[in-house]
Amino acid sequence: MYHVVIGVDDNEQRAVACARAAADLPGDVSDKRVTIIHSFTDNPTGASATQIGSVREAMELLEERGVDVKVTESSGDPADQILDVAESEGADLVVVAGRKRSPTGKALFGSVTQSVILNADRPVMVAGDTDD
Template sequence: MEHALVVIDDTDTHRALLAEAGRLARDSDAELTVLSWITPGQVEQTAANLEAIEQVEQTSYSEPDHEATASQFARQFAMDVFESVDDSIEFTAEGIVVEADERADEIIAAADRLGCDHVFIVGRRRSPTGKALFGDVAQRILLNFDGTVTLRMD
């Protein structure tokens, strides 16, 4: 492993996955990138919330950088996790804005852009019919990423 990408969300399963990936990256002297994502719907909701606050407070906020917000979440999440594991684990944080149905492709694109050879993800248990009808992000990454994938089931 030269460069690992850990895709995170705010759950205990993601915390455990990130802790393990951090230890593995540290022990193998690999680069580590922590990736968080936000959907355009979440971006729209944030914009609506800011607009409502502006109207009440009669003030103005600049348009937030949503990728930077997702990146900041990844950075803070990783710092919190590594504080209890080993706060000397080094990492970079990335954030992306992506439609939910394009998540697998965008995660693979981010891994390729960053030069990652290993991706750590959390998957959900789904019925075979559910996978066939709705797709499965973890399954698509397992099948389409040209590198090692570590999957932890939620």
């Protein structure tokens, strides 16, 4: 059995791309377990991760495919939180979404995906790419 951690932001397309990538990994569905993490950077309404549309979409896709899935939430820097969950859960793989950004955009605003790739101590898969 292998365990995958998926970092999900508020974008449903990226969340579904990550969930699809995890579900489509080789092997029997019974050999896969997924933890979805959503890190709140601002949560004035006090919502839980399962109330976020992107988290629900990813969770539903995985459940429809028969993958054992759980959702966790945190607050703080998303890249740090994804890596912390991957370590504490003993994940075999981290899946994050890519997006098109100019080199200047990456330098000015940072990139969660880039930070996860550079700081992970386990394999990272980058799934999908949208124009957002």
